[in-house]
Amino acid sequence: MPTRIAATSQTCVPNSKLRRSLRPCKILLVLAFGMLAGCSNLHVPDVQIVSRADWAGADDVPMMERFVEHAPDRLTIHHAGVVDDGSVAGDEKMRRLFNFSVKQRPWGDVPYHFVIDRTGCIREGRDMIYAPDTNTSYDVDSHICICVNGDLTKQPLMENQYRSLVDLLVKLAADLDVPNDRIAGHKDYAPGETTCPGVLENYIENGWLIEDMENVRAGKPYEFRESQYVSSESKK
Numbered sequence: 001m002p003t004r005i006a007a008t009s010q011t012c013v014p015n016s017k018l019r020r021s022l023r024p025c026k027i028l029l030v031l032a033f034g035m036l037a038g039c040s041n042l043h044v045p046d047v048q049i050v051s052r053a054d055w056a057g058a059d060d061v062p063m064m065e066r067f068v069e070h071a072p073d074r075l076t077i078h079h080a081g082v083v084d085d086g087s088v089a090g091d092e093k094m095r096r097l098f099n100f101s102v103k104q105r106p107w108g109d110v111p112y113h114f115v116i117d118r119t120g121c122i123r124e125g126r127d128m129i130y131a132p133d134t135n136t137s138y139d140v141d142s143h144i145c146i147c148v149n150g151d152l153t154k155q156p157l158m159e160n161q162y163r164s165l166v167d168l169l170v171k172l173a174a175d176l177d178v179p180n181d182r183i184a185g186h187k188d189y190a191p192g193e194t195t196c197p198g199v200l201e202n203y204i205e206n207g208w209l210i211e212d213m214e215n216v217r218a219g220k221p222y223e224f225r226e227s228q229y230v231s232s233e234s235k236k
């Protein structure tokens, strides 16, 4: 069963503004590799997450009978695929996504485990002990799904969104023991079916995402790099 990430209540602070904390390497890791690898402290950021209880209305209760339990071992990145002009507040967007998920889809809750809005605020979605859901045909078992709001084939990725994503990935990878090679985009599992996660695929393909995660792990700052979405068709 995965470690549960404590969700914070009420206000959302973009992660880029948060204090980063040091966390000692796990004792076993130090014992096994410390001498050889010169293992120092891993930096795992304090990730602020708005709890499900804080965005959900009284009627937004998950439908437990629709859930399938799983054992998470990979982190998968999505974009919402819907243009977000910021006119609908993040909590309300989550409630709308919940309604769509249980009424227009046979899902038990929002399909993602975490959603990052355009300001970089992270909201908790479905419980990580349950597999996610998808409109495409890949096997969702073992995936922890993170959605970045907006249509990132048409809208820019916001710096705060990216920094929150990097911090959340570092935190989840540490908590769930997920190696870098199991961090990928939706399209990597459903080629030809989706353009998700839009421009974020560039950051995955050219190694920037893992580079920036390694910078966070090393306690080093990194520059946000902008990238333009180029469709797979144009790349051929």
Ligand SMILES: [Zn+2]
Pocket (backbone or CB within 6 Å): 077, 078, 079, 186, 194, 196, 197
């Ligand atoms: Zn997706």
